[in-house]
Amino acid sequence: MKPTLLMAPQLPQGLVTQLEAHYRVLGPFSPNDPTALPVGAEEAVALLTIGGLPTRAALLDALPALRLVACYGTGYEGVELAACRERGIAVTTAGDANATAVAEFTFGLILASARCLLQGDAFVRSGRWQGNAVERMPQVPGLAGRRLGIYGLGEIGRRIARRGEAFDMEIGYFNRSPRAELDYLYHGSLLELARWSDVLVVAVRASAETVGAVDAEVLAALGEEGHLVNISRGSVVDEEALAAALEQQVIAGAALDVFAREPEVPERLRQQPNLVLSPHVAANAASAQQAQQQVMLANLEAMVQGGELRNRIA
Known part of the structure; x- marks a missing residue:
C-alpha cells in the first residue's frame, strides 16, 4: 500500500x-x-x-x-x-x-526600478519617442558606484551581493549578526542600513520580528533618490507607508514581487507609476x-x- x-x-x-x-x-x-x-x-x-x-x-x-x-x-x-x-x-x-533564480530576478527588479525600464517601454509604446532632440526620458543616477543595502544576508542575500559587485556597487547589509567571512559593510540596524543605501533590497526571512520592519521611518531614511526592492515576504514592508512614500516622493521608486495578502494588491499601490509590480515569481525559473x-x-x-x-x- x-x-x-x-x-x-x-x-x-x-x-x-x-x-x-x-x-x-x-x-x-x-x-x-x-x-x-x-x-x-x-x-x-x-x-x-x-x-x-x-x-x-x-x-x-x-x-x-x-x-x-x-x-x-x-x-x-x-x-x-x-x-x-x-x-x-x-x-x-x-x-x-531557488536562491540563484531569486537573486537574478532581484537584479531585474533593481534595473526595472532604478533605470526606469517600464517607463521607457510605455514611452515608446505611446508614440511619444520622436528622437532625443524632441523629448527625452529623465536621467537617472545609474548603479555603478552606488550603495546596495541588503536586509538579510542569507543564501539569497549573498547571491544578490555578488551580483551587486558585478555592477560595481558598494555592498552593505543588516543581519541578526555580522558575517565575519564576508567582506561587506555591516550595519547595526535596518534604519542605519537604509540611511546608507541607494538601493535597499529586502531578503530577510519572514518572522514575527520582521513584520512591518520596513516602515515610514526606514523609507524616509532611504531618501528621495532611494529604491526599495522586496523579494522576501510582503509582511516585512508596511504597504500603507510605502504607498505614501511613493505618492509623496519620499523615495524615488520601488519594486515588489511579494505582497502582504497575496494575491491581493492594494489599489493604492497599483496606482503608483514609480512602482514595479510582479506576481511572486522570482523563483519561477x-x-x-x-x-x-x-x-x-x-x-x-x-x-x-x-x-x-x-x-x-x-
Missing part, C-alpha cells in the same frame, strides 16, 4: 505526477480549517506545504500519522515549529534550491523549480527509507 501524502497548496503538476507514482496524494485543501480535511487525511505521513500557509498545532493534531512537514520553497514562517518538535514531526525546506522538487522528492524518500533529511530545520 502506498504511503499517504497530504498536499496543502496545488503543487506543480509535473511534481504531483511523480509523487503519485509512489504515494497516495490527497489535496489540495485549506490548512486554515483543520476540520475540512480530505477523506483519509488521518493516514498522511507527510504534509506538503509552503511557508506562507499556516501549519498550526490544531492541524497537526488532526494528522496523527504525520512524520514530516515538507515545505516546497525556502520559507517556513507559517509552520509552528515548537508544535512539530513536541510531536516528533520533522520539518524541511528547499534550502538554497525551470532550474529552480526542478531543484526544489528534487529536494522534496529526496526528503520524502528519506522519510520512508529512514535516511537523512536534507535542509531539516526541526
Whole structure:
C-alpha cells in the first residue's frame, strides 16, 4: 500500500505526477480549517506545504500519522515549529534550491526600478519617442558606484551581493549578526542600513520580528533618490507607508514581487507609476523549480527509507 501524502497548496503538476507514482496524494485543501480535511487525511505521513500557509498545532493534531512537514520553497514562517518538535514531526525546506533564480530576478527588479525600464517601454509604446532632440526620458543616477543595502544576508542575500559587485556597487547589509567571512559593510540596524543605501533590497526571512520592519521611518531614511526592492515576504514592508512614500516622493521608486495578502494588491499601490509590480515569481525559473522538487522528492524518500533529511530545520 502506498504511503499517504497530504498536499496543502496545488503543487506543480509535473511534481504531483511523480509523487503519485509512489504515494497516495490527497489535496489540495485549506490548512486554515483543520476540520475540512480530505477523506483519509488521518493516514498522511507527510504534509506538503509552503511557508506562507499556516501549519498550526490544531492541524497537526488532526494528522496523527504525520512524520514530516515538507515545505516546497525556502520559507517556513507559517509552520509552528515548537508544535512539530513536541510531536516528533520533522520539518524541511528547499534550502538554497531557488536562491540563484531569486537573486537574478532581484537584479531585474533593481534595473526595472532604478533605470526606469517600464517607463521607457510605455514611452515608446505611446508614440511619444520622436528622437532625443524632441523629448527625452529623465536621467537617472545609474548603479555603478552606488550603495546596495541588503536586509538579510542569507543564501539569497549573498547571491544578490555578488551580483551587486558585478555592477560595481558598494555592498552593505543588516543581519541578526555580522558575517565575519564576508567582506561587506555591516550595519547595526535596518534604519542605519537604509540611511546608507541607494538601493535597499529586502531578503530577510519572514518572522514575527520582521513584520512591518520596513516602515515610514526606514523609507524616509532611504531618501528621495532611494529604491526599495522586496523579494522576501510582503509582511516585512508596511504597504500603507510605502504607498505614501511613493505618492509623496519620499523615495524615488520601488519594486515588489511579494505582497502582504497575496494575491491581493492594494489599489493604492497599483496606482503608483514609480512602482514595479510582479506576481511572486522570482523563483519561477525551470532550474529552480526542478531543484526544489528534487529536494522534496529526496526528503520524502528519506522519510520512508529512514535516511537523512536534507535542509531539516526541526
